Amino acid sequence: xxxxxxxxxxxxxxxxxxxxxxxxxxxxxxxxxxxxxxxxxxxxxxxxxxxxxxxxxxxxxxxxxxxxxxxxxxxxxxxxxxxxxxxxxxxxxxxxxxxxxxxxxxxxxxxxxxxxxxxxxxxxxxxxxxxxxxxxxxxxxxxxxxxxxxxxxxxxxxxxxxxxxxxxxxxxxxxxxxxxxxxxxxxxxxxxxxxxxxxxxxxxxxxxxxxxxxxxxxxxxxxxxxxxxxxxxxxxxxxxxxxxxxxxxxxxxxxxxxxxxxxxxxxxxxxxxxxxxxxxxxxxxxxxxxxxxxxxxxxxxxxxxxxxxxxxxxxxxxxxxxxxxxxxxxxxxxxxxxxxxxxxxxxxxxxxxxxxxxxxxxxxxxxxxxxxxxxxxxx
Numbered sequence: 001x002x003x004x005x006x007x008x009x010x011x012x013x014x015x016x017x018x019x020x021x022x023x024x025x026x027x028x029x030x031x032x033x034x035x036x037x038x039x040x041x042x043x044x045x046x047x048x049x050x051x052x053x054x055x056x057x058x059x060x061x062x063x064x065x066x067x068x069x070x071x072x073x074x075x076x077x078x079x080x081x082x083x084x085x086x087x088x089x090x091x092x093x094x095x096x097x098x099x100x101x102x103x104x105x106x107x108x109x110x111x112x113x114x115x116x117x118x119x120x121x122x123x124x125x126x127x128x129x130x131x132x133x134x135x136x137x138x139x140x141x142x143x144x145x146x147x148x149x150x151x152x153x154x155x156x157x158x159x160x161x162x163x164x165x166x167x168x169x170x171x172x173x174x175x176x177x178x179x180x181x182x183x184x185x186x187x188x189x190x191x192x193x194x195x196x197x198x199x200x201x202x203x204x205x206x207x208x209x210x211x212x213x214x215x216x217x218x219x220x221x222x223x224x225x226x227x228x229x230x231x232x233x234x235x236x237x238x239x240x241x242x243x244x245x246x247x248x249x250x251x252x253x254x255x256x257x258x259x260x261x262x263x264x265x266x267x268x269x270x271x272x273x274x275x276x277x278x279x280x281x282x283x284x285x286x287x288x289x290x291x292x293x294x295x296x297x298x299x300x301x302x303x304x305x306x307x308x309x310x311x312x313x314x315x316x317x318x319x320x321x322x323x324x325x326x327x328x329x330x331x332x333x334x335x336x337x338x339x340x341x342x343x344x345x346x347x348x349x350x351x352x353x354x355x356x357x358x359x360x361x362x363x364x365x366x367x368x369x370x371x372x373x374x375x376x377x378x379x
Contacts, residue, residue: 004067004300012068016075019048024079029346031206035198037084039121039163042091046118051092055100059108060116066307069093070300073245077252080348082355083206085249090159091115094242095122095168098183098234102226111166111185123164125186125212126235127157133368135170135235136178140214142171144221149173149184151217154196157362161210162195164188168225170235178232183225192217203355240313242363243320244306247299250323250359254292254330257352258285261334264341281337288330295323314376321369324359331356 005013023044031037045051046060053068055061062068069092076085099112114120131138140153151171158167167186174180186193196211226234262285265276275281302319305312331353335342342349360366 004304005071006067009067009071012064013071013075015048016050016072017078019044019050020075020078024081024084028079028081028084028348028351031081031084032345032351033205035205036208037081037087037206041084041088042118042121044118045088045091046116051088051096051118052116053092055096055112055116056108059100059113061100066303069245070248070303073248074252074255077249077256080256080351081206082253082351082358083204086204086358087160087207089245089249090124091118091122093245094238095124095160097241098168098225098238099185102234103185104222106222107185107225111187115166120165121160121163123158123160123167124238125155125158125167125169128154129156129211132157133364135181135232137176138170138172138181140169140171142173142182142184144173145218147221148218149221149224151184151186151192151214151219153214155212155214157199158210158212159207161212162198162208167212170231174229180229181232181235182228183231183234184219185223185225186217186219190217190219203351203357237311239364240306240311240316243369244299244302244316246359246363247295247302247316247319247323250320250327250356251292251296251299253352253356253359254288254295254323254327257330257334257349258288258292260348261285261337264338275337284333284337288333291326292330295319295326298322314373317364317369317372317376320359320364321366321373324369325366327356327359 049062050072052061053064053072054066057063079085096112096115099107103112115122126135128138128140140155142149142151165188167188169184169186171182171184172180173182192215194213196213199209201209262276266274268275299319302312302315305315335349335353338347338349341347344350
């Protein structure tokens with residue numbers, strides 16, 4: 001397998017791992033139980049340069065390639081807290097890339113730069129109660145009145161939603177369908193905006209996921225990202241980065257689950273020998289390791305194409321589909337291997353089992369991935 005990671009990548013990986021294991025991992029269970037994690041995590045990540053890895057250096061980014069993002073995402077999994085990981089990835093790879101790509105200098109100074117420093121928390125506002133993956137049917141409207149847009153509607157499943165300082169917001173400015181979607185940078189201190197509800201999720205417990213409500217919220221027209229009614233394309237392009245990080249995280253999570261299980265299997269004895277010495281489990285782990293490596297290779301292939309700016313929609317969709325579905329089975333089998341110990345919150349595998357479920361749902365379900373792949377394959 002080609003070595004995509006240079007010594008510089010590996011030095012960066014080591015710095016991420018050190019930070020994660022020192023400052024995030026010890027608090028994993030505590031933050032899950034609290035349902036939130038300290039805001040200072042954002043500012044520290046920004047200070048270390050982890051929020052602007054591949055963003056414009058002019059606005060506080062590092063301008064590095066996507067293999068650095070890959071290493072960051074892989075090492076972040078060591079936190080054993082998917083909620084923190086999700087929040088940081090939304091900040092760095094979901095809410096801000098659009099601003100980095102098409103934002104004006106003013107938008108980048110007001111929103112991108114403080115987000116990369118971790119001074120402002122960002123959210124991505126696309127999904128709605130009736131429109132998740134179906135972006136062309138979103139209902140939140142932005143009506144132009146003079147030099148302002150007046151926004152009405154709601155958003156749902158918004159990560160960082162309860163404490164976001166701004167939202168990269170998808171709205172309807174035109175006729176129904178994909179041609180009437182636009183994007184705005186939306187500061188959350190606008191009159192008429194409110195966090196309607198914090199959602200009580202099954203997993204990713206430490207990330208704040210919310211329903212947001214907009215009633216006659218006014219933002220200046222100059223906060224429009226790109227051209228009016230051309231936002232759908234940018235949302236779809238942004239989805240590729242989101243889906244790719246999901247595939248990367250899924251493979252890294254499998255790696256962590258298997259490694260932890262093998263360690264436990266050597267320590268836990270049953271019927272006079274280590275648990276891992278039973279053939280049924282040795283063979284099970286051989287299957288998991290082999291399938292995980294296949295998923296890793298597919299994912300790295302998608303990263304390679306993405307870094308080359310080849311718009312690999314099919315390959316990214318395949319990677320998310322394969323890695324996401326496989327991660328469900330690996331989590332199940334690893335948890336089963338732990339027996340009763342795998343069913344208590346204090347055990348990392350229990351939290352991984354419930355958290356990994358989001359991979360096949362968030363950012364486009366496995367069923368949506370199959371539809372995309374089938375269309376791009378010509379059937």
